[in-house]
Amino acid sequence: MISEHMLELGYDIAERPVSAALWWSLMECADGGEFCVKIAGAEERGRQAALFKLIADEEIAHVALARTYFDWSP
Numbered sequence: 001m002i003s004e005h006m007l008e009l010g011y012d013i014a015e016r017p018v019s020a021a022l023w024w025s026l027m028e029c030a031d032g033g034e035f036c037v038k039i040a041g042a043e044e045r046g047r048q049a050a051l052f053k054l055i056a057d058e059e060i061a062h063v064a065l066a067r068t069y070f071d072w073s074p
Contacts, residue, residue, distance in 0.1 A: 003013050022042075029035040066072040 006013050006016075026035060026038060029038060063072075
């Protein structure tokens with residue numbers, strides 16, 4: 001299911017390296033529930049990072065306004 005979704009999004013799973021640290025971390029899980037919670041935590045961190053990237057990308061336009069109209073430079 002994950003492989004199919006990645007292909008739908010335009011990603012080739014074969015091109016994505018698997019982190020050894022992630023693999024070993026997940027292998028330490030006692031059961032499926034612990035695995036699910038651990039993956040959910042990682043996905044939430046990724047979601048937050050993506051959100052902050054989106055916000056940062058939007059700030060480019062705000063900075064450009066200050067540079068254009070007020071000759072501002074950091």
